[in-house]
Each structure stands twice: as C-alpha cells, then as structure tokens.
Amino acid sequence: RAVLRRASALEYKIQRRALRKEDFINYIQYEINLLELIKKRRARIGYSFKKDEIENSILHRVHSLFNRATGKWKEDIQLWLSHVAFCKQWNAKHQLSKVFSSMLAIHPNKPALWIMAAKWEMETRLSSESARHLFLRALRFHPECSKLYQEYFRMELMNAEKQRKEKKEFEQAKMDLGEFNYSEEILNGEMARIIYRDAAQKIKGVEFHLAVLSIAKLFDFTQDLQKEILERHGVFSLQTKYAGDPLTWDYMARRELELGSLPSTEHTTKQMKVSEMTQREERCCAVFEEAVRAVSTEDMWKCYITFCLERYNRKTNSGELKQKRLERTLSAFHKAHESSLLPEALYKQWLQLLLESNLFEKATEVAEAATKRFSLSVEMWQMRLQVLIQLKSDDVTQCFEEAIKHVKSKGTLPLWTLWVEWSEGTNSKEDTEALYQRSLHATTHAESVTMKEKYLDWTYRNGGYKKVRRLFTSLCENRPFSLDFFRKMIQIEKEQESCKMLHLREYYERALREFGSTDSVLWLDYIKEELSHPQGKPENCGSIHWRAMKMLQGDLVEDFVSKYTLLQTGHL
Numbered sequence: 001r002a003v004l005r006r007a008s009a010l011e012y013k014i015q016r017r018a019l020r021k022e023d024f025i026n027y028i029q030y031e032i033n034l035l036e037l038i039k040k041r042r043a044r045i046g047y048s049f050k051k052d053e054i055e056n057s058i059l060h061r062v063h064s065l066f067n068r069a070t071g072k073w074k075e076d077i078q079l080w081l082s083h084v085a086f087c088k089q090w091n092a093k094h095q096l097s098k099v100f101s102s103m104l105a106i107h108p109n110k111p112a113l114w115i116m117a118a119k120w121e122m123e124t125r126l127s128s129e130s131a132r133h134l135f136l137r138a139l140r141f142h143p144e145c146s147k148l149y150q151e152y153f154r155m156e157l158m159n160a161e162k163q164r165k166e167k168k169e170f171e172q173a174k175m176d177l178g179e180f181n182y183s184e185e186i187l188n189g190e191m192a193r194i195i196y197r198d199a200a201q202k203i204k205g206v207e208f209h210l211a212v213l214s215i216a217k218l219f220d221f222t223q224d225l226q227k228e229i230l231e232r233h234g235v236f237s238l239q240t241k242y243a244g245d246p247l248t249w250d251y252m253a254r255r256e257l258e259l260g261s262l263p264s265t266e267h268t269t270k271q272m273k274v275s276e277m278t279q280r281e282e283r284c285c286a287v288f289e290e291a292v293r294a295v296s297t298e299d300m301w302k303c304y305i306t307f308c309l310e311r312y313n314r315k316t317n318s319g320e321l322k323q324k325r326l327e328r329t330l331s332a333f334h335k336a337h338e339s340s341l342l343p344e345a346l347y348k349q350w351l352q353l354l355l356e357s358n359l360f361e362k363a364t365e366v367a368e369a370a371t372k373r374f375s376l377s378v379e380m381w382q383m384r385l386q387v388l389i390q391l392k393s394d395d396v397t398q399c400f401e402e403a404i405k406h407v408k409s410k411g412t413l414p415l416w417t418l419w420v421e422w423s424e425g426t427n428s429k430e431d432t433e434a435l436y437q438r439s440l441h442a443t444t445h446a447e448s449v450t451m452k453e454k455y456l457d458w459t460y461r462n463g464g465y466k467k468v469r470r471l472f473t474s475l476c477e478n479r480p481f482s483l484d485f486f487r488k489m490i491q492i493e494k495e496q497e498s499c500k501m502l503h504l505r506e507y508y509e510r511a512l513r514e515f516g517s518t519d520s521v522l523w524l525d526y527i528k529e530e531l532s533h534p535q536g537k538p539e540n541c542g543s544i545h546w547r548a549m550k551m552l553q554g555d556l557v558e559d560f561v562s563k564y565t566l567l568q569t570g571h572l
Contacts (some may be wrong), residue, residue, distance in 0.1 A: 006030065006073060011012065014068070021076070024069040031062045032086065062086065063095055074106050084116070093125065104137075111145045114138035128159040146208045150198035155210055156192040157219050163187055164221065168307055189222055196229065207244035210251050249291035250303040256283040274318045281311055285328060292335075298343050301336040307348055308332045312353075314563075326357065335394045337369065344374050355390070363387055375406045382414050389422055396422065404442065413447040429462055440478075456485065462493055468492060471505075476510060483519060488512035501535035516551045520560035523548040524567060 013023040019322040035058050040046060041419035066083040073079060080103045085308055087096035100117040107113055109397055114134060122131035133286070135152040143146055167182050196212055213229045242248040257280050288304040308329040333350045336342035342350075354363040367384035375382040388396045400419050404412065416439040423432045436455040440448050450538040452475050460468040472489050490507045493499055508526045515522055527544050530536040545564060552560055 005036065016143045019072060021069065021073055021079075024065055028062055028065050028069070028082075031058055034058060035062075035090075050145060059090060059092070063092070066099075070102070077107065077110070080113075088120075090122075092418050095419070096120070104134075108138075111138060111142050111148050114142075114148065115151045118151070121433075122155055122158065128155070128162075130167070131155055138311075144202050146199075146203050146211070149195060149203065149208070150211050150215060153192050153195045153199075154215050154315055156186075156195060157189055157215065157222065159261045160186055160189045160192070160221070161219055174216060187217070187221075189225055192216075192222075193225055193228070196225070206248045206251075209242075210247055211253075213540045244295055246291070246295055248296065249287065249300065250307070253284045253291065253304075253307065255289035256280060256287060259283075272317075274316075274321050278321060278324060281325070281328075282356075288332075292339075296339065296341065298341050301332075301339070301341045302343055302346065305329070305332050305336060305342075305349075309349065309353075326353075329353065330357075334403040337366070340373070344370075344377060344380065345566070347374075347380065351383060351387060355387070360391055364391065364393070371403075376408070378407055378411050381407060382418060385415070385418055385422075389418075396426075410444050410447075413443055416443055416451060417454070420451075420458075424458060432462075445480055446453075448478075449480055449485065453482060453485050453488060456488055464497055467490065479514075481514055483511065483515050483522070486514075499533070501529070501537075504529055504533065512547075512551075516548070517553050518556070520548070520552055520556045520563065522551070523560060524563055527564070527567065 003205065006031070010023070010027040013020075014027060016023075035055065035373065037057075038054065042051070063083075066079070066086065070076070070079050070083060080099070083099050084096065084103075085095075087247065100120070104113060104117060113316070114137070118131040118134040119139070121127050121134060132152075135148065135155065137454065138148050139145070140153070163182055164187055167187070199208065199212075209229055213226060216226050216229065248290055259280075284307065287302075288307065292300050292304060308325070312325040312329045314325075330350075333346070333353075336346075337350075351363050351366055351370075354360075354366060364387060367387045370380045371377075371384050381399075385396065385399055385403065388399055400415070403415055407415065420435055420439060423435050425453065427435075436451065438460065439451045441456070443451055456468060456471060456475070459471045464472075468489075475485075486507055490504060490511075491505065493503050503543075508522070508529070511522055512526070526542050529539050530544070531538055548560055549557060
C-alpha cells in the first residue's frame with residue numbers, strides 16, 4: 001500500500017500539463033531505489049517468486065520514464081548519461097543500443113559521446129565492426145578531432161591484438177583455421193596505420209603524434225608503426241618538423257631513459273645500476289639543456305623542471321643518486337629563475353624543496369624574488385609570508401604591510417586571514433583586535449563576511465560573552481552577513497548557563513530578516529527553540545509558521561511544510 005501510494009503521487013506529478021524535470025528525476029530515483037531494495041531482499045531470503053514479472057515491469061517503467069524525460073529535455077546530457085548508466089547497471093543491452101542511437105542523433109556534436117558508444121560496442125558487445133562504424137560516422141561530423149582519431153587508433157590495435165591471441169590459441173590447439181578469416185593486414189596493425197596517416201594530414205602539432213606514439217607503445221607488435229610515427233616516410237622526423245615545440249623536446253629527452261639500458265643479470269651490482277641510472281638521467285638533462293637553449297620559453301622550462309621533480313620524487317636507496325637528483329632539480333629551478341622564465345606555479349614547489357632541504361636562507365631569497373616578479377599575485381605573497389612565519393622571522397609584519405600595499409583590495413582575504421591567525425598567536429589582544437577592525441574596512445563587502453565570523457569567534461574566546469555580544473550588535477550595523485555568523489552567535493548564547501530566550505529571539509529575528517526567504521531550516525530551528533527552551537512560548541509557533549509560509553520561495557514552502565509536519569508528530 002505504501003509503494004502504491006508513493007508511486008501514485010509521483011505518477012500524478014508527471015501527468016500535469018506543466019511538466020517539471022525534477023518530478024521525472026524523483027520518480028525515476030524512487031523506482032531505482034525500489035529495484036535495489038527488492039534485489040537485496042530477494043538475496044537475503046533467497047526468494048525468487050515472480051521475479052521476471054515484478055522486476056521487468058519496474059525496469060520497463062523506468063525506461064519509459066527516461067524516454068519521456070529525454071524526449072522532453074533533449075538538450076540535457078546528464079539525463080541521457082543517467083539512462084546509459086541505468087542500462088549498463090541492469091544489463092539492458094538492447095535498450096542501451098537504442099539509447100545510444102537516439103542520443104547521438106540529437107547530440108552528434110559531442111565527440112565524447114561517440115567514443116563512449118564505440119567503446120561499449122567494442123568492449124561489451126565485442127563488435128569491432130559496430131565500433132568501427134561509429135568511429136567513421138563520428139569522423140564525418142568531427143574530421144579534425146584529435147581525441148576521436150586517438151581512440152579509433154587504439155580500438156584498431158586492440159582488435160588486432162585480440163585476433164592475434166585468438167589465432168595463436170587456435171594454432172596451439174592444432175585447429176583448422178580454414179573457417180576463420182584472419183587478415184594479415186589487420187593482424188599487423190595496418191588499419192591503425194591507415195588511421196594515423198589520414199589523421200596526420202588533417203591534425204597539426206606534435207601533441208597528437210606523441211599521443212598516438214604512446215598508444216602504439218602499449219602493443220608489442222607495433223615497432224614498425226612506432227618507427228613511422230617518429231620518422232614519417234623516412235624524410236620528416238618529429239624532431240626536425242616540430243623543433244620549436246616543447247613537447248617534442250620533452251619526448252626526445254625522456255626517450256633517453258629507455259635507450260641503452262643494461263641487460264639485467266645475476267652479476268649486475270647495485271652500484272652498477274645506480275651508475276647506469278645516473279648516466280641515463282644525465283643524458284636526459286643534456287637534451288633538456290639543449291632544448292632550453294633552442295626553445296627558451298616558460299613551457300620548455302616547465303617540462304625540464306617537471307622531469308627533474310619526477311626523478312627526485314622517485315624512491316631510491318642510494319643517497320648519492322638522491323643528492324645528485326636534488327642538485328640537478330635546484331639547478332634547473334635557479335637557471336629558469338635567472339632567465340625570468342620560471343612559471344608562477346613552480347615557485348611554490350621550489351620553496352617546498354628548499355625548506356625540505358633545510359636551505360632556509362635561500363628559501364627567503366627565492367620568496368622575496370617571487371613577490372618582486374609577481375607583485376600583484378596574492379598566492380606569491382601568501383607563500384612568502386608562510387615561509388617567514390615558518391622561520392619565525394622578525395620581518396613578518398613589514399611583509400604583510402608590503403603585501404597589502406601591492407595587492408588590490410579584491411582577493412586579499414587569504415592575506416588578511418593569514419595575518420590575523422598569525423597575530424592571534426604572536427601579538428597582544430589589543431593589536432589583534434585593531435587588526436580585525438582594520439580588515440573589515442580593507443576587504444570587499446563579500447570578503448568581510450568571513451572576517452566577521454572569525455572576529456566574532458576570536459572575541460568570544462578571548463573576551464567572553466559580554467564583549468562578544470557588544471561586538472555582535474556593532475557588526476550587525478553593516479551588511480552583508482553570512483548565516484554562519486548568526487548561527488555562531490546562537491551557539492554562543494546556548495553555551496551560557498543563563499541562556500536567555502529573549503536574546504535567542506533577537507538573533508533568530510536578525511537572521512530571518514537576511515535569510516528567511518531562502519532557508520527553511522532556520523524557521524524550523526526557531527520553532528524548535530520556542531518549544532524546547534524553558535523560557536520559550538509555544539503559542540508563538542503559529543505566527544512563526546505563518547510568517548515562514550509567506551516569506552519562503554518556491555519549493556522551499558513544500559519542504560518546510562513536510563518537515564513541520566514531522567516536527568509536530570515528533571519524528572524530527
């Protein structure tokens with residue numbers, strides 16, 4: 001009866017003249033939850049009576065709801081994807097084919113959807129022909145989409161690998177291969193080669209070639225294909241054709257790690273391995289050094305430093321190798337900085353590395369240089385201040401003043417937050433309070449909200465109840481406020497031994513003036529307070545309820561009514 005009552009209520013909502021997407025979503029979610037509940041109960045008690053009749057009717061209803069919803073709100077991708085996920089979860093392969101077909105007919109301009117459909121055909125239905133057909137259709141809509149070509153390339157190599165394994169197993173079992181048509185071109189990856197050649201004519205830039213090369217490396221039968229990608233037609237190589245692209249140099253440098261490795265034998269000592277790894281990394285860095293001379297850009301330095309950091313963060317038992325990696329990384333950071341080509345984001349990693357290595361003086365110099373170069377960056381000033389605070393420097397206050405002077409008022413909240421937090425643990429209460437007062441005037445209206453909350457909390461911890469109440473009254477004279485600001489004051493009042501309902505009413509009334517139209521929970525909390533507080537007046541609940549119904553907007557009224565009903569019955 002409960003299921004019928006709930007389902008009927010949801011069904012009525014989707015039969016309205018003015019349909020709402022939320023009603024369909026709620027109905028679908030309810031039916032899915034019901035399916036999950038039935039599944040769990042059947043598994044628990046081992047009961048399968050009328051399984052097909054019950055589950056299939058619910059599944060059919062969910063599909064029908066999804067079809068109506070996607071028909072009405074065709075542009076909502078999330079609805080389509082939810083239907084796809086549902087079909088996969090309940091193994092509705094036939095239905096999923098229809099969903100993909102309808103979705104791609106309406107959204108052919110989204111390559112990710114074509115890839116998803118083709119991947120499902122290849123991996124779940126094991127149909128390489130269907131997947132190939134989808135990729136070819138997708139490329140008619142997106143003839144220059146790099147990602148589509150990459151995934152099509154990957155699919156053909158996966159198909160070739162699958163057929164190679166099948167053929168090998170049949171040969172090992174000494175079965176007649178006459179009835180199986182294994183094309184040598186497909187087995188050797190010729191389809192993937194054709195895709196690459198076609199894509200190379202349309203897609204410019206080295207990034208695509210390197211992405212395809214990394215895919216080809218995953219398969220052990222693609223050596224010739226890899227060679228063609230690196231030196232296409234034996235005339236144009238990646239290194240000469242894209243010599244100005246940092247990604248080309250990055251690939252060529254990292255390639256040195258794979259070249260010339262010693263074969264592993266019983267006589268290979270730990271020292272020999274360390275020596276070999278050192279030589280390979282030095283060859284990589286030599287290529288990077290040549291690269292930053294040839295392509296002196298931020299992106300090139302970023303590739304070089306990222307490589308150095310990756311090697312430094314690799315685990316090793318050799319202290320000598322670890323030290324060489326550290327020196328190499330710090331040297332790369334320093335050279336990029338000297339060239340004024342170190343990206344802003346990498347300064348933070350440089351400072352962390354210096355502090356971990358106990359190079360405090362150098363860290364202070366780097367932090368200062370970073371703020372000179374990026375004087376308008378809040379992150380750079382914040383980073384410098386954190387270094388000074390960590391080192392317990394005497395220049396913290398001076399640096400804060402300098403930072404506030406350089407950075408515009410908008411976006412300075414992190415600096416003020418850091419400043420007052422540092423002051424709380426270092427300066428006197430008077431200095432900290434003056435700083436809080438100053439922050440309220442220096443930050444924007446939106447940012448001052450956070451400072452008011454912090455100021456209120458600090459005053460209560462250091463000045464007590466009477467002082468925080470005076471401050472609250474003072475701060476209420478200037479908008480804007482946050483809901484947490486009022487809730488904090490309500491919580492402070494509740495913590496007092498002589499908690500006065502008169503004060504709580506004042507705080508709730510102030511909060512409702514600001515947030516009464518958008519927060520139903522606030523009204524409910526006010527009503528609960530009147531009912532539970534010793535000094536509360538339950539007769540006020542009726543007028544509070546009436547005001548809530550007048551002020552709340554949209555669906556919040558319905559939410560408030562349902563929760564208020566639960567409150568009356570003692571279930572909330």
